[in-house]
Amino acid sequence: MGILFKNGTVVTSTTMYQADVRIQGEKITEVGQDLCIKDDQAVDVSGKYILPGAIDLHTHMSDPFGGTVSSDSEFTGTRAAACGGVTTVFDFAKQKKGMHLPEAVDIKKKAYENRACVDYALHCIVTDLMEDDQVLEEFADLVKDGVNTFKCYSVYKKEGIMVDNQQFAAILEQAGKVGGMATLHAEDAGVVDYLTEKYVKEGKLSPWYHYMSRPEWAAAQADISAIHMAMHLHAPLYIVHMDNKEGVEAAAKAKMEGYPVFVETCPQYLEFTSEVYKRADAVKFVISPAIKNEESREALWKALQTGVIDTVATDHCPFTTEEKNWGKDDFTKIPNGCGGIENRYPYLLSAAHDGRLTYERVVQVCAENPAKIFGCSEKGSIQVGKDADLVIYDPQMTVTGGPDIMHTACDHSIWDGYEYHGYPVQTYLRGKLIADHGIYIGQAGDGRFVKRSPLHV
């Protein structure tokens, strides 16, 4: 028996229209007006919107980082995802030094087995090319196995995960050659380390100096350099968590000239400014890159409205209040990261509700573009033949976020107290209802690995 959603408003990246949607098994089988009830359970969704399940391209579950491990596991993180209208998450398989990439991928896949509440895909974090760059030879097989994106960090030397420009150039080029793509956390390590050491020596250790040591120009310098390299190496590039005006401008220029440069931002950079680092609870906002000034925030909104930004993901990487407070008197000791997996779709949909963005654009940056750019064409839109990953959204509902209603395992969130106008009320994963009015009703293990296709960007 299938389900027939009657009288909803279907939202795609280009239009919104009144329609019924039929799903059978795991797929969408019919979209149209006045569909007749066959062997279906009919669900009246009058007054509600039918959206594609969101895809979160950037999450860190159980990630060892900053002297601890991020608070959400593969289970609790994907449970929170389900309740926030997310049906596919991308997480990272992190290569340890001396480890071959397939081993890193196997470890992360095992961590998801029987724990995933939504579907999951993997990016591979490359930290070590090993002797004679032998790790580059492993890219092609990974692409065949559905892991086609290779994440690099231009900072975090102390954590042992940084690559230098020589390594990054090799990764960019090789990824592009084999139907993959390099993705980059872009901050200039030299600038960040210089400024950090300077402020530490001067005894300037409050969270404000996290921002001062990771200013706009430190991120811009790395964005501009990476884009320049990608252009000259004829390689596709995806920059994660874009946060600054000059970086946005460089990406816009490259795009206009026809280069395959893709840009992601995150809600924390759209909502907050560096002023948060003066607040009493500043430690919660210590993330990297640091949240930037108002000028950058405005540039990000404009880029989001005009199409320069391709995707909005979360960089979900929460740490508990206790862990955050390790560094309240020394910003260098704060584990960097914040949560947001359950908040992103509601946040952007609320922005659409309030007229800052169109609903179509929200669907585009949270679902359609992620599926298209990252090679999972069965996901991300309400069309016949696609996976029945659906979200029913109630534009009339107002919800205020807080630890009592959110599903992260973390004890706090930078989004606590945020008032959402309109809210996702039901999430269907490949036809199965897994979240219903704020209650998770699926099962660990409902989610499965998404084997992505080689990229044609």
Ligand code: URP
């Ligand atoms: O502060 C952050 N973003 N922590 C997670 C790791 C990263 O840089 O994406």
Ligand code: ZN
């Ligand atoms: Zn990052």
Ligand code: ZN
């Ligand atoms: Zn991240």
